[in-house]
Amino acid sequence: MAASNIASTGIVLEVLTKDNYLDWSVLVKNYLIGKELWYNIVEGKLDREHSNWESKNGQALHAIQLSCGHHTLSQIRNFETAHKAWNHLKDIFSEDLKAADQHDIEQGCLQSDIDLFHMAIKKGLWEEANEYITKHREEDIISQKSSSSSKGWTSLHVAVDAVQQEIMEKLVEMGASLTEKDSKGYTPFALAAESPGHIYVRFVRWMLNKGGGGKELLTMKINSDDDKGDIPVLLAAIKGHKYMTTYLFSETPSSTLLEDNCYYGAKLLSHCIHAEIWGKYC
Secondary structure, eight states: OHHHHHHTTSSOSSOOOTTOHHHHHHHHHHHHHHTTOSBTTTBSOOOTTSTTHHHHHHHHHHHHHHTTOHHHHHHHTTOOOHHHHHHHHHHHHHHHHHHHHHHHHHTTSOOSHHHHHHHHHHHTOHHHHHHHHHHTGGGTGGGOOOTTOTTOOOHHHHHHHTTOHHHHHHHHHTTOOTTOOOTTSOOHHHHHHTSSSTHHHHHHHHHHTTTOOOTHHHHOOBOOSSSSOBOHHHHHHHHTOHHHHHHHHHHSOHHHHHHHHHHHHHHHHHHHHHTTOOGGGO
16 A cells, blocks of 8 residues: 555656666656756756755655655665665666576577667666677677567667667767667657657757757658658657657758648647647647
8 A cells, every 4th residue: 555655646657666677767767857856966966055956855865765665765765865865776776687687698588789788778787788889899789670679679769768868879979870760660769759758858859959860850751550651740749748749840841741732730730639739839
């Protein structure tokens, strides 16, 4: 009952256990980002001299503790900063994940370096991931797709899906392609466009500007039920993501929305009406 009550706060679906750390950490991180309690509080330069730092640290620490459950809370209840509490949990549960992965390897479940490379990215273990990049430098492991998964994801798809922005940026700097498509025709940009959470607006903005992807990313067609394909702004609208739809609409060339007798423009309008994306979002 206690676990259910804590989870009902809306921060996480269930309290932290050894089996759900990856999902738990994504949910808590997105919550803290949405409340402006992540950057320079949990991660980044900790500006303790800022007038609101103590209050924000307390709020972030409270959210992390509230999402843990009684057993895990006992491990961090005496920590005074959200930064230390978060990193402590990350260290502990990353070790548990490594142990689980090793068991899978011994059982023959994870046999290739590409799978291990993608797993390291998913966990946010950059140093470990970089070792595989160095080891397979001539094979360009960054662009390889896992043969054991039907998704056809490259390392960049994995980083986007796991909300690993810093790793995503490092991979692009090392040559990862923003236009590489998976088995469903999704680029990493398109994957971010239809993903929930305000954090993904930061992802697509970085890809368009600092990542060097350019406007091409906004007009690349993704597989759909018809023969025309969907563009990223449509993916966001179909999922009902208001802020993402608004941002992508502001960046998408009007000529694209007007082509084929306003096919994409009309389809976008239809999905926006269905998702109630109007008023201040338009």
